[in-house]
Amino acid sequence: MAETVIPVGQEPTAEETHLRHHFATPAQQMDAATLGMWTFLITEVLFFGGMFAAYAIYRGMYMDAFASTSEFMNVVLGGTNTAVLICSSLTMALGVRAAQLSNRKQLQLFLVLTMIFGTIFLVIKGFEYHAKWVEHLVPGFNFHYPIPQFERHAQILFFLYFCMTGMHALHMIVGLGLLSYLLIQATRKVFSATYYAPVEMIGLYWHFVDIVWIFLFPLLYLIGHRK
């Protein structure tokens, strides 16, 4: 337990560190927050895990039908979105670092960049959804599969596609809301090296959403190999 030595008279006050009375030190409070955030993220892992389990079962059952759908997925847009999200994760990590260094200008810059990347992702996703509607690949409402023998089973993949990417997009929208909150708080000079827990916790959430997409991209876009 190597405590950083702070000269007497310069310790940050409880007000500055936002230390609650039930925690002994700001470091302990931070550890508790991190553990709590990870507990929440585990419930999120299991929430998305249910859909991944459904995907695994149906993919095992209807391998050929699932493979045939890759032809109708836009790899360029999906791949671009993967890169966009990875960039947003980098800017988020740099934002947390800026907060740790009490660099408010940089924190604001990286929060804005992260939000821009997040918005680009959602716009691209919107174009993809639109293309799916035009191509009659929306299960339930508008589905006519060009390969008749796979009509029913390919519909399962597209149902999973909309559920999984839809829930993912919803998480992105929530994330953008949280980032806006951080940006307002950063502008109000709330965060500094002594208090940046919200930036770090929302950062964890943002990275988690990135990880979900890291699995969705190969599983939904790259099932069947192309020529």
Add this chain to the structure above:
Amino acid sequence: MTSHAHIPNVRTLVIVWLALLCLTALTTTVSYLELGWLNIVVALAIAVLKASMVVWIFMAVRYTTSLTKLFVVAGLVWLGIMILLTASDYTSRDWTYQPQPWSHNAAAGASR
């Protein structure tokens, strides 16, 4: 154990970012090759590698307490339990004979 704020190195973050982009390009390229069942293995291996890098470096699990690390691993174990037990159910459903409502045999009829 208290963990003091670890301030990440910009160089490390940029290297991870570049590696993630390269792995995205790799997984896309590999999907164009015909490897049979190896396609999904490679795709998942790359995805797991990418996710681990995000968790370890970007999410800084590396610098968290052992308890947090234990929670992260526990989450993955629970995910594994869910997928394995679901798969074992679907795989073994027709291993034993089960009379269905529409199977007109004496046993099914008698139980109703």
